[in-house]
Amino acid sequence: MTEQLSIERNWTVSSQSKAMAAGDVSAMELAEVALQQAAEKSVLNAVVSLDPEIVRRQAAESDERRASGQTLSEIDGICIAVKDNFWTKDYPTTACSNATPRVPEKTDAFVIAKLRSAGAIIFAKTNMHEWAYGATNATSNIGPSRNPHNIEYTTGGSSGGSAAMVAAGIVPAALGSDTGGSVRIPAGACGIYGFKPSYGRASRHGVLPLSWSLDAPGLMATTLHDLEMLLPFFLGADQADRTTALSRPYTPSRTTDNLRLINLVGDGLERSDEVDIVHSRALRQVQGAAEIRTSGIPGVASYFAAWEAILHAEASSYHLEQMTEDPSGYSPVTRSHLEAGKMLLATELLKAQQLRTEFCLALEKLWQDADALVLPTLPVTAPKIGEDWQEFGNLRVTSQDSMTWFCWLANLAGLPCISIPCGISSTGMPIGMMVMAKAGEDEKLIDIVHKMDFSINP
Amino acid sequence: MTEQLSIERNWTVSSQSKAMAAGDVSAMELAEVALQQAAEKSVLNAVVSLDPEIVRRQAAESDERRASGQTLSEIDGICIAVKDNFWTKDYPTTACSNATPRVPEKTDAFVIAKLRSAGAIIFAKTNMHEWAYGATNATSNIGPSRNPHNIEYTTGGSSGGSAAMVAAGIVPAALGSDTGGSVRIPAGACGIYGFKPSYGRASRHGVLPLSWSLDAPGLMATTLHDLEMLLPFFLGADQADRTTALSRPYTPSRTTDNLRLINLVGDGLERSDEVDIVHSRALRQVQGAAEIRTSGIPGVASYFAAWEAILHAEASSYHLEQMTEDPSGYSPVTRSHLEAGKMLLATELLKAQQLRTEFCLALEKLWQDADALVLPTLPVTAPKIGEDWQEFGNLRVTSQDSMTWFCWLANLAGLPCISIPCGISSTGMPIGMMVMAKAGEDEKLIDIVHKMDFSINP
Numbered sequence: 001m002t003e004q005l006s007i008e009r010n011w012t013v014s015s016q017s018k019a020m021a022a023g024d025v026s027a028m029e030l031a032e033v034a035l036q037q038a039a040e041k042s043v044l045n046a047v048v049s050l051d052p053e054i055v056r057r058q059a060a061e062s063d064e065r066r067a068s069g070q071t072l073s074e075i076d077g078i079c080i081a082v083k084d085n086f087w088t089k090d091y092p093t094t095a096c097s098n099a100t101p102r103v104p105e106k107t108d109a110f111v112i113a114k115l116r117s118a119g120a121i122i123f124a125k126t127n128m129h130e131w132a133y134g135a136t137n138a139t140s141n142i143g144p145s146r147n148p149h150n151i152e153y154t155t156g157g158s159s160g161g162s163a164a165m166v167a168a169g170i171v172p173a174a175l176g177s178d179t180g181g182s183v184r185i186p187a188g189a190c191g192i193y194g195f196k197p198s199y200g201r202a203s204r205h206g207v208l209p210l211s212w213s214l215d216a217p218g219l220m221a222t223t224l225h226d227l228e229m230l231l232p233f234f235l236g237a238d239q240a241d242r243t244t245a246l247s248r249p250y251t252p253s254r255t256t257d258n259l260r261l262i263n264l265v266g267d268g269l270e271r272s273d274e275v276d277i278v279h280s281r282a283l284r285q286v287q288g289a290a291e292i293r294t295s296g297i298p299g300v301a302s303y304f305a306a307w308e309a310i311l312h313a314e315a316s317s318y319h320l321e322q323m324t325e326d327p328s329g330y331s332p333v334t335r336s337h338l339e340a341g342k343m344l345l346a347t348e349l350l351k352a353q354q355l356r357t358e359f360c361l362a363l364e365k366l367w368q369d370a371d372a373l374v375l376p377t378l379p380v381t382a383p384k385i386g387e388d389w390q391e392f393g394n395l396r397v398t399s400q401d402s403m404t405w406f407c408w409l410a411n412l413a414g415l416p417c418i419s420i421p422c423g424i425s426s427t428g429m430p431i432g433m434m435v436m437a438k439a440g441e442d443e444k445l446i447d448i449v450h451k452m453d454f455s456i457n458p
Numbered sequence: 459m460t461e462q463l464s465i466e467r468n469w470t471v472s473s474q475s476k477a478m479a480a481g482d483v484s485a486m487e488l489a490e491v492a493l494q495q496a497a498e499k500s501v502l503n504a505v506v507s508l509d510p511e512i513v514r515r516q517a518a519e520s521d522e523r524r525a526s527g528q529t530l531s532e533i534d535g536i537c538i539a540v541k542d543n544f545w546t547k548d549y550p551t552t553a554c555s556n557a558t559p560r561v562p563e564k565t566d567a568f569v570i571a572k573l574r575s576a577g578a579i580i581f582a583k584t585n586m587h588e589w590a591y592g593a594t595n596a597t598s599n600i601g602p603s604r605n606p607h608n609i610e611y612t613t614g615g616s617s618g619g620s621a622a623m624v625a626a627g628i629v630p631a632a633l634g635s636d637t638g639g640s641v642r643i644p645a646g647a648c649g650i651y652g653f654k655p656s657y658g659r660a661s662r663h664g665v666l667p668l669s670w671s672l673d674a675p676g677l678m679a680t681t682l683h684d685l686e687m688l689l690p691f692f693l694g695a696d697q698a699d700r701t702t703a704l705s706r707p708y709t710p711s712r713t714t715d716n717l718r719l720i721n722l723v724g725d726g727l728e729r730s731d732e733v734d735i736v737h738s739r740a741l742r743q744v745q746g747a748a749e750i751r752t753s754g755i756p757g758v759a760s761y762f763a764a765w766e767a768i769l770h771a772e773a774s775s776y777h778l779e780q781m782t783e784d785p786s787g788y789s790p791v792t793r794s795h796l797e798a799g800k801m802l803l804a805t806e807l808l809k810a811q812q813l814r815t816e817f818c819l820a821l822e823k824l825w826q827d828a829d830a831l832v833l834p835t836l837p838v839t840a841p842k843i844g845e846d847w848q849e850f851g852n853l854r855v856t857s858q859d860s861m862t863w864f865c866w867l868a869n870l871a872g873l874p875c876i877s878i879p880c881g882i883s884s885t886g887m888p889i890g891m892m893v894m895a896k897a898g899e900d901e902k903l904i905d906i907v908h909k910m911d912f913s914i915n916p
Contacts, residue, residue, distance in 0.1 A: 242819070313804035320805055342805055346771035347778055349804035361700070 013172045013226035017074050020066065027066070027077030027121065031059035034079045034123060037170040044146045044168055046161035048084045049091040050124035055079070058121040065119065074229055076119025081165045081174040083158075084125040085132055086112055086217070087206035091122070096140040097130045099322060099329030101208050109206025110238045111175070111217050118233040123171050126161030130334045132177055132210040133315060134158060135185050135403035136383070139331050144385050147190055149429055153382045156189035156403050158182040158210075159220070163190040166220045173221045173230060179210040180307060181377075181407020183218030184419040184434060188377030189403075191421045191430025195219045195227050198439045199414030201247045203238035211314035214307070214411040224420070224453050228252065228446060235442065253443040259290035259451055262370040266296030268304065269406065270393030271379035278423035278431045279376045285455040295366060297409075299358075306355035307408040313349045316341025360413050367438050372448045375406045377419040377432035406434060416442040418449050422456050471630045471684035475532050478524065485524070485535030485579065489517035492537045492581060495628040502604045502626055504619035506542045507549040508582035513537070516579040523577065532687055534577025539623045539632040541616075542583040543590055544570055544675070545664035549580070554598040555588045557780060557787030559666050567664025568696045569633070569675050576691040581629050584619030588792045590635055590668040591773060592616060593643050593861035594841070597789050602843050605648055607887055611840045614647035614861050616640040616668075617678070621648040624678045631679045631688060637668040638765060639835075639865020641676030642877035642892060646835030647861075649879045649888025653677045653685050656897045657872030659705045661696035669772035672765070672869040682878070682911050686710065686904060693900065711901040717748035717909055720828040724754030726762065727864065728851030729837035736881035736889045737834045743913040753824060755867075757816075764813035765866040771807045774799025818871050825896050830906045833864045835877040835890030864892060874900040876907050880914050 011030070019025045035052050062077035071077075082088060085095045086109040093103045112122060127145040129137045137145045137160030145160035147153040148168035155164045159176025163186030166174045176183040178196040187194025196218040207217050219234060221227045231250040238244050263283060271279070283292060297303070316323075316338050323330070323338050330338065366373065380390050383399045390402035397405070410417035415436045422433040435452065437445035469488070477483045493510050520535035529535075540546060543553050544567040551561045570580060585603040587595045595603045595618030603618035605611040606626035613622045617634025621644030624632045634641040636654040645652025654676040665675050677692060679685050689708040696702050721741060729737070741750060755761070774781075774796050781788070781796050788796065824831065838848050841857045848860035855863070868875035873894045880891040893910065895903035 242815075309804075313808060317805040317808040342803065344804035345800065346767075346802035346804050346807035347775040347800055349807055350771060350775040357700075 011169065011172055012223050013075060013078050013221060013229050014223065016078055016172060017229070020077050027059040027062035028056065030077065031055050031079055031121060034171055037168070038124065038165070041148070041168050041170060043151055044148060044164045045143055046127050046145050046164040046168070046170075048094055048096065048125045048127055048142060048161065051091070054090050055121060055123055062119055062121065072117065072119035073233065075115070075233065077121065078173065079121045079123040079171045080115060081124050081126050081162050081171045082112065082122055083128050083162050083174070083176045085128060085177055085208040086175060088112055088122055088125060091125045093125070093208065094141070095131045095208055096128045096142060097330060097334070098141050099131070099326055107206065110203035110240060111234055112206065114236070115230075115233050120233070124165070126159070126165060126174065128161060129158035129182070130331050131208070132158040132179060132182055133334050133337055134400060135181060136399050137186070138385070139333050141331070146385070147382050147429070149191060152384055153429065154189065154385050156185040156378070156382055160186045162220055163187055163192060163194070166190070166222060167192050173219065173226060176218050176220060177207050177210070178216050178218045178411065179214045179311065180404040180411050183220060184377055184407050184417060184432070185403045187220050187419045188432030188434070189382035189430065191432070193221050193224055193227055193421070194419040196410060196417045197235060197442050198416040200243040201235045201416070201440070201442055203236075203241040203244050205238055205240035209314075209318050211311040212318070213314060214311060216411070224446070224449055227418070231446070251443055252446070254447050254450070256371055256444055256447045256451065259372075259448060260370050261286070261290045261292045262366055262373050263292055263294045264297060264373055264375045265294050268300035269297065269375065270395055271376050272392035274425055275376045275379055275381070275392075275431055278425070279433055282422035282433055282456045283374065286452045289451050289455050293369070297362065302355055303359045303412060304408060306352040306359070307412045309344060309348060309352035310356065312337065312341035313344045316344070356412055363413055371437065372445065373436045375409070375434045377406065377434045378403060379405045381425045381427065381429035381431060410436050414439045416445045418445060420449060420453055420456065469627065469630055470681050471533060471536050471679060471687050472681065474536055474630060475687070478535050485517040485520035486514065488535065489513050489537060489579060492629055495626070496582065496623070499606070499626050499628060501609055502606060502622045503601055504585050504603050504622040504626070504628075506552055506554065506583045506585055506600060506619065509549070512548050513579060513581055520577055520579065530575065530577035531691065533573070533691060535579065536631065537579045537581040537629045538573060539582050539584050539620050539629045540570065540580055541586050541620050541632070541634045543586060543635055543666040544633060546570055546580055546583065549583045551583070551666070552599070553589045553666055554586045554600060555788060555792070556599050557589070557784055565664065568661035568698060569692055570664065572694070573691050578691070582623070584617070584623060584632065586619060587616035587640070588789055589666070590616040590637060590640055591792050591795055592858060593639060594857050595644070596843070597791055599789070604843070605840050605887070607649060610842055611887065612647065612843050614643040614836070614840055618644045620678055621645055621650060621652070624648070624680060625650050631677065631684060634676050634678060635665050635668070636674050636676045636869065637672045637769065638862040638869050641678060642835055642865050642875060642890070643861045645678050645877045646890030646892070647840035647888065649882075649890070650678055650680050651682055651685055651879070652877040654868060654875045655693060655900050656874040658701040659693045659874070659898070659900055661694075661699040661702050663696055663698035667772075667776050669769040670776070671772060672769060674869070682904070682907055685876070689904070709901055710904070712905050712908070714829055714902055714905045714909065717830075717906060718828050719744070719748045719750045720824055720831050721750055721752045722755060722831055722833045723752050726758035727755065727833065728853055729834050730850035732883055733834045733837055733839070733889055736883070737891055740880035740891055740914045741832065744910045747909050747913050751827070755820065760813055761817045761870060762866060764810040764817070765870045767802060767806060767810035768814065770795065770799035771802045774802070814870055821871050829895065830903065831894045833867070833892045835864065835892045836861060837863045839883045839885065839887035839889060868894050872897045874903045876903060878907060878911055878914065
């Protein structure tokens with residue numbers, strides 16, 4: 001397979017919204033273009049479910065609302081692709097596994113219903129790493145998704161199909177879920193923006209869990225402004241997810257002065273020379289807008305182990321019953337993760353939970369002198385499909401570990417985090433930068449990235 | 459052993475405080491009486507460490523402060539006994555185990571330092587169930603403590619020595635710790651007041667943990683008013699115990715109108731006929747002051763199992779290293795608990811943690827129509843020493859389980875709870891009633907008990 005795609009991204013959420021408002025284009029016309037693009041780019045293997053009639057029905061409804069002056073929001077008529085672990089009332093939910101998820105009929109996840117209530121078109125369900133339990137998208141019952149920048153390369157995962165569809169210009173925005181980077185990894189690998197909210201700011205209700213204390217639904221788009229347009233219809237309290245009880249609606253803020261960044265480096269935070277060079281160059285472009293210090297995270301290897309232990313224990317706990325009844329539905333690799341998690345001892349999990357608390361306290365010290373922490377999104381560019389090992393900084397680690405290398409930090413501490421495109425490698429693959437703010441400060445994070453982004457992508 | 463003690467309780471915190479303020483008695487004179495009482499009542503086996511010179515030095519300092527007009531508080535000069543799992547700078551801390559606790563030298567627990575800063579005299583360290591890991595006080599390296607009401611009967615535990623000293627009139631107040639009732643059980647069994655604060659209102663720093671997510675330090679006294687006098691020097695934030703970060707100081711309130719009580723009954727909440735009769739009679743006395751409904755707790759048996767799983771897992775986690783290095787220091791029964799906890803799986807602990815959340819949500823429904831929940835403190839009166847089984851309500855359960863039968867509810871949900879004396883059995887043993895309020899509402903609980911208490915003990 002050597003053919004390559006031309007990537008056209010003429011349309012953003014913002015430009016589509018404006019064009020519809022001006023009467024230059026209808027939701028139906030945009031939907032037809034997206035349907036055509038999806039068909040033309042089927043080589044990406046990004047789509048699990050896509051029914052043109054379901055898309056056209058939603059587009060027609062949007063156009064009818066607009067014709068009668070009852071447009072629901074700025075995003076009315078915008079096509080959004082959705083990872084196949086969100087409940088959607090008109091598409092099945094497979095988690096890309098033959099161990100079929102048990103999903104209530106004709107029910108939307110909370111955030112899907114919220115986006116629909118703003119007029120968004122739920123366009124398709126997208127390819128993902130089986131049950132979100134992996135960061136490469138290599139394991140999926142429909143095969144791996146492919147990177148639009150080079151279809152011989154992985155998208156990263158687990159929300160690989162969503163990232164591929166946005167990066168290829170099929171739809172301007174998509175949803176993923178993120179337990180150790182599953183939104184930001186493919187966003188970074190595919191050269192788009194990926195946003196993971198603070199734990200507890202966006203409802204997990206109706207998103208199949210991987211590890212409930214680490215999971216967050218997230219957004220992908222091709223500009224920061226597009227992410228901002230979607231946030232009011234994504235963040236907020238939901239009685240069905242008690243961890244969002246105190247979540248406030250998205251309330252934009254542009255108040256961060258004298259931006260102070262900490263560039264995280266050192267033991268356990270190694271990256272390839274090329275990624276380091278691109279990351280450092282991008283940070284130099286921010287220097288005019290921010291004060292930048294460097295810091296390490298002592299003991300980061302044990303915090304990484306804590307993240308893994310919590311992930312495995314919670315995933316095994318969630319799948320316990322289904323694993324007993326239908327073990328053969330899972331792929332061998334997913335099943336082996338789940339079996340391993342079942343052997344973890346309670347005392348080991350408690351040690352991991354204590355390390356998690358310790359990690360949050362260690363971060364609190366950093367926040368005293370910083371508004372945001374920055375890291376590359378990935379220590380390497382996207383691996384080739386089938387490539388199981390990565391080498392960087394005198395290390396040799398699995399492709400799986402290389403994908404989550406930095407991303408888990410935000411999940412273990414519940415931080416809001418955005419991956420922004422900041423360069424291209426010598427082989428033409430995207431390189432991303434990750435920016436994290438204090439837990440709960442999603443609006444401040446957007447403000448910070450806005451100031452940085454302007455320097456990196458003017 | 460058939461001799462019995464005469465119980466004299468002429469002194470309360472309040473009466474001692476007033477007498478010292480009036481110049482009718484000195485702290486030294488009160489301390490000498492307490493020392494003499496402790497010696498006379500040594501049959502109770504309540505004391506682990508007591509050094510008359512250490513007591514006299516503190517009493518002399520209190521009298522000097524008073525003489526120079528520098529009395530620190532209303533409780534300056536009051537003798538307080540302390541369970542032997544609180545760090546105290548001038549007494550060792552043994553946890554009544556030959557597996558010696560590792561305790562920093564010459565350091566007070568946060569609440570001990572707070573009480574000392576108010577002038578309280580730390581009188582003695584008291585007998586307890588080994589490492590607080592049991593509710594009978596039967597397992598202790600100095601042997602069981604004895605109930606002042608009948609020395610052939612247990613005090614209950616784990617804070618048995620503290621309750622015995624207060625109930626016998628040796629000191630007017632004492633400290634215990636409470637993971638599944640360890641303050642309220644001996645308070646109920648010995649006929650005094652026992653208070654467990656909300657989780658996160660009083661610092662656990664310097665109190666040897668049994669199960670850190672369930673533990674709370676607590677107070678014992680012979681009147682509600684005495685508890686109130688101590689609370690300002692007991693509740694409050696401590697940077698060394700992050701769970702108290704949001705704790706406010708004790709701020710008395712007398713604002714509960716139209717008191718609504720729920721009397722908890724039904725499956726899993728069985729009690730002996732005699733306890734039920736005394737409890738019901740006491741509640742009838744409250745009827746004028748409150749509206750009383752009854753309710754069950756569906757699934758209470760599984761919540762009890764969740765409490766046990768969390769307790770065992772956290773206790774084993776805390777003792778893991780010491781158990782490996784020095785297993786023979788623990789008594790066989792404590793060691794077997796700790797070994798059992800090591801075998802619990804992470805998925806089992808997660809199930810227990812989920813049930814804990816479910817229990818808190820079930821309680822939230824009850825709070826919609828109630829200011830407080832009431833139960834007997836124990837389903838039976840104190841067991842005889844050596845009696846391993848209890849029978850009540852067609853059940854036969856271990857003495858251990860009978861002691862924690864109702865008390866764990868407040869720990870699993872982090873509720874503030876007070877055990878108040880409400881009657882005497884046909885055999886002359888005390889019967890207590892337990893009152894619980896919503897988590898964080900310790901002041902409201904005091905207010906409620908004040909209104910109830912006046913009816914029961916006018």
